[in-house]
Amino acid sequence: MHPLKAISLLSWFSLLSFQLYLLWPGHGIDYYWVVLLAIPLLFPIKGLLFNQRYTYRWVGFMTMAYFCIGISELVSNPQLRFYGFGTTIFSTTLYLSVIYYARLLGLEAKR
Numbered sequence: 290m291h292p293l294k295a296i297s298l299l300s301w302f303s304l305l306s307f308q309l310y311l312l313w314p315g316h317g318i319d320y321y322w323v324v325l326l327a328i329p330l331l332f333p334i335k336g337l338l339f340n341q342r343y344t345y346r347w348v349g350f351m352t353m354a355y356f357c358i359g360i361s362e363l364v365s366n367p368q369l370r371f372y373g374f375g376t377t378i379f380s381t382t383l384y385l386s387v388i389y390y391a392r393l394l395g396l397e398a399k400r
Contacts, residue, residue, distance in 0.1 A: 293390040297345070298337060300383035304355060305330045307375040326358070337387075342398070345391035348383070355380040 308327040311318045329351065336344025355376055363373030 291390065291393070293386050293393060294337075294340070296386040297348075297383060297390055300379050300386055301330065301333075301337060301348075304352070304376065304379040304383055307372060307379060308355075310372055310375070311369075326355075340394060342391050342394040345387045345394065349388045349391070352380045352384045352387070356384065 305327060308323065308330065311323045311326070312320070333344050333348045333351070335341075337348065359373045359376030359378075359380055361373070362369045363377055366373065
């Protein structure tokens with residue numbers, strides 16, 4: 290397994306875990322928002338596992354929404370600062386790894 294693919298999968302799983310972290314009691318978050326944030330992360334798993342370049346490219350765009358959510362929670366909500374920090378870090382890592390891995394898959398396809 291290529292290191293960029295491993296980083297992508299680990300970042301994807303970590304980002305999904307941070308979305309499910311909101312289910313932990315004491316956050317006061319409605320379950321509707323947790324489902325709304327977690328479900329879109331489940332769609333690309335097949336493409337990520339089977340090296341579909343198109344999936345890697347659109348996951349990069351999808352993670353920008355999570356980056357924005359993470360930054361806004363990091364800055365505006367002290368109660369969810371840990372969630373905001375984790376979401377920001379893992380969405381950034383996922384974005385960078387999927388973009389570079391998609392590029393690598395494109396270069397391998399040209400050979």
